[in-house]
Amino acid sequence: MPHPIIEISELTQVIIDHCLLLGNERSLVSLACTCRALEEQALGARRPVVRAMVVSDSHRQHLAARHFPSLQTTATEWDRFRRYASRMRRLTLDWHSWISAEVFDLLTLGMSDGVVCPELRELRWTSATPHTLPFHRLLLSPKLTTLSLVYSSTCSPEEDLPILLPAIKGLDTFHLRDLHLQWCIHEETKRQMESVASSAVLRCGPALEKLTILSPLSDAAIQHIMQLPNLSTLYAVSGPPRTFGSPLPDIFPRLDYLALAEEVSLEWLTFLTTTTRRTSSRQNSHPSLNRGPVQRLGGLLSFPGAPINALFMSPIMLFRGLIFLRLASACSITGGCAFGLTDDDIAEIATALPHLGEAVLGTVCSANSCRTTVASLVSFSTRCRNLEVLEIHFNTANLRNDLESVSADPRLDDLPSLRTCDIFSLSLSNAPYTINEDDVVPVLKGLRRIFPSLTEISGSSAWKELDLSQIRGDVALPL
Numbered sequence: 001m002p003h004p005i006i007e008i009s010e011l012t013q014v015i016i017d018h019c020l021l022l023g024n025e026r027s028l029v030s031l032a033c034t035c036r037a038l039e040e041q042a043l044g045a046r047r048p049v050v051r052a053m054v055v056s057d058s059h060r061q062h063l064a065a066r067h068f069p070s071l072q073t074t075a076t077e078w079d080r081f082r083r084y085a086s087r088m089r090r091l092t093l094d095w096h097s098w099i100s101a102e103v104f105d106l107l108t109l110g111m112s113d114g115v116v117c118p119e120l121r122e123l124r125w126t127s128a129t130p131h132t133l134p135f136h137r138l139l140l141s142p143k144l145t146t147l148s149l150v151y152s153s154t155c156s157p158e159e160d161l162p163i164l165l166p167a168i169k170g171l172d173t174f175h176l177r178d179l180h181l182q183w184c185i186h187e188e189t190k191r192q193m194e195s196v197a198s199s200a201v202l203r204c205g206p207a208l209e210k211l212t213i214l215s216p217l218s219d220a221a222i223q224h225i226m227q228l229p230n231l232s233t234l235y236a237v238s239g240p241p242r243t244f245g246s247p248l249p250d251i252f253p254r255l256d257y258l259a260l261a262e263e264v265s266l267e268w269l270t271f272l273t274t275t276t277r278r279t280s281s282r283q284n285s286h287p288s289l290n291r292g293p294v295q296r297l298g299g300l301l302s303f304p305g306a307p308i309n310a311l312f313m314s315p316i317m318l319f320r321g322l323i324f325l326r327l328a329s330a331c332s333i334t335g336g337c338a339f340g341l342t343d344d345d346i347a348e349i350a351t352a353l354p355h356l357g358e359a360v361l362g363t364v365c366s367a368n369s370c371r372t373t374v375a376s377l378v379s380f381s382t383r384c385r386n387l388e389v390l391e392i393h394f395n396t397a398n399l400r401n402d403l404e405s406v407s408a409d410p411r412l413d414d415l416p417s418l419r420t421c422d423i424f425s426l427s428l429s430n431a432p433y434t435i436n437e438d439d440v441v442p443v444l445k446g447l448r449r450i451f452p453s454l455t456e457i458s459g460s461s462a463w464k465e466l467d468l469s470q471i472r473g474d475v476a477l478p479l
Contacts, residue, residue, distance in 0.1 A: 078110050088117035091124070091139065098127040104135035115141055122146040130155055136167050145207075147171070148180035157189040164189070168196045174205040180212035180235075194218065206230060214261070219243055226251040233257040239264040240271035251275060251292070257299035257324070265302040269315035299324035308362050309340030317352035323386075325353065329362025329393070337367035339393040346376035346392070350383040358389040364429035364459070370395055374402045377450050381423070382411040391427040400439045403446025415452050423451045428459035 093099060107116055120141035128136070128151040136149075153160050164183065173179055181197060183190065198221035201213060208228050212235040217225075219241040225231065226241075232254050260268050272293055297319050308329050316325070330338040339362050341349075353359075359380065370393040377394065380387055395402075406412075426447065435443055448454055 082111070085117050086119060088120050090122040091117060091120055093125045093127050095127045099132065101131040101135070104132060104138065107138055108135065111138065114138070117141055119143060124148040126150040127152070129153060130160065130163050133163050133167050137170070140170075140172070142172070144172075145176055146178040147173070147176055148178075148212075150180070150182045150184070152184040153186075155186070157186055157192060160185055160189045161192060164193065165196055168193070168200050171200050171203075173200050173203045173208075175207055176204065177207050178210040179204065179208060180210075182212070182214040190215065197221075201225060204228065209233065211235070213238075229253055231255060233259075235259040235261075236268075237261040237264060239267040255293045255297060257301075258293075258297060259301035261303050266312055266315075269302075269312075273315040273318050294318050295321060297321060301326045303328040307338035307340045310345050313341065313345065313349055317349055320352060321355060322353050323355055323357045325356060325358065326360040327362055329365070331362065331365040331367070337365055337369045337393070338362070339365075339370045339372070341376075341393075342371045343373055343375040343379070346372060347379040347383075350379040354384055355386060356380075356384045357386045359384070359387060360389070360391040360427075362391075362393055364391065364393050364427070364431045366430040366432055368395055368397055368432045368434075373406075374399065374446070374450070375406050378406050378409055378412065381415060381450050382409075388422050389425070390423055391429065394431075396428075396431050396434050399435055400442050400446075403443055403450075407446050407449045412449050415450075422453045424453050424455045426451065426454060426457050428457060431459060 114137060116138050118141055120139070121143060123139055123141070123144055123146065125136075125139065126148060128149060130153050133151055151164060164185075168181070179200075181200065183193065185193075194216040195218070197213065197215040198218040201211070201217060201221040202224050204211070204224070206229050209230050210233040211225060211228075211231060214235070214237050217236075217238040222236075222238055222241045225234065225236075231252065234252075234255060234257070236259070258268070275292070298321055300316065300319060300322055301324075308327055316322075341361070350356075372392065372394045374394055376392060377390075380390055380392075447457075
């Protein structure tokens with residue numbers, strides 16, 4: 001019999017709350033072991049996370065036995081497994097920790113109610129295959145709020161579609177706050193998945209806050225996404241809708257972060273800026289309307305299939321509230337330098353986007369044929385006072401002379417005292433190392449004048465060596 005004081009629920013709750021406040025979940029387990037009267041309350045307060053053990057390799061079978069049933073599992077062991085599984089809140093299955101089809105078979109036999117973890121809130125299953133996806137219903141708790149499903153297969157469409165279609169059709173996405181759907185499959189299979197992927201998106205409800213959908217979508221699905229009232233983060237590979245109703249409704253009422261892939265980047269950017277201009281008169285006549293995504297967007301990630309040039313950057317400069325801007329250049333696609341901006345273009349961008357905290361304008365390539373120079377660095381350091389991360393193409397062919405020239409800019413005089421633009425790391429990636437030993441000190445002095453907080457240069461081995469031996473050494477070179 002438990003001590004009478006244990007039966008006072010308010011006192012036991014104080015003990016449990018104290019353990020939670022200290023962040024010590026082991027204490028909750030110990031507390032549960034001290035008395036049966038405390039077991040349910042203490043274990044129920046935990047937030048268990050399981051990373052499944054791989055069981056397909058025979059030499060790892062003994063590891064799997066600690067976490068999952070086997071053919072020799074007794075009724076008592078099944079009861080214990082169900083009891084702990086019923087408290088699971090988060091489950092991660094990736095390529096480092098996954099469940100084999102054999103274990104799924106055992107779970108099908110042992111879980112009479114059909115769901116392994118009925119209280120599961122987060123499922124991140126990034127290792128689904130043709131052998132394991134058919135068991136998806138075992139993991140789909142009715143209380144899920146986060147679902148990440150990545151399916152990988154080298155099978156033909158005839159083999160994949162009978163597995164994928166029923167799995168995606170059966171997803172209940174209405175109550176989800178975070179949905180990620182992705183399939184690494186044959187291109188023909190991807191095209192045939194558009195309808196079922198669109199259907200899953202159309203079932204999403206107003207609770208959705210983050211959507212990663214790496215599949216083509218119908219116009220209806222895209223329009224539905226644009227109307228979701230709480231959506232703040234969107235990753236998409238589909239372009240904007242080809243047709244749109246009239247009158248034009250407010251779109252993306254809470255969107256803060258937008259990630260776009262491949263050639264749809266320019267399409268979306270043009271669409272959003274055009275839409276803003278079309279609705280500007282309505283906003284003037286109706287002040288209560290929410291700001292549009294152009295005014296509100298804080299983060300933009302884009303993988304353009306076209307060069308980064310003035311045409312591509314023109315709509316981006318209208319997103320004046322951007323804090324995070326990361327663009328992937330097409331240098332590796334074209335085989336040459338695909339960075340088409342000039343120093344004047346960069347000056348306009350820095351002026352238009354003064355709130356940037358991170359700016360990555362393409363990974364610096366080795367062609368060294370771009371028209372930007374270190375003058376572009378000055379534009380960012382003097383106009384983007386919150387900048388902490390910067391990567392941008394600039395020509396290093398005449399680096400010492402260029403740095404000595406821009407160092408005379410009087411705008412740089414006040415930077416150390418202003419303590420702004422705290423860039424401590426400058427990424428030069430694959431930019432050619434074109435300086436000799438006599439150039440090292442002048443180059444470092446020039447870079448430190450532009451970025452007073454600079455402590456390291458990252459890039460090829462030559463740049464790293466320059467960083468380690470000079471900037472981090474005793475000759476820190478303050479001006």
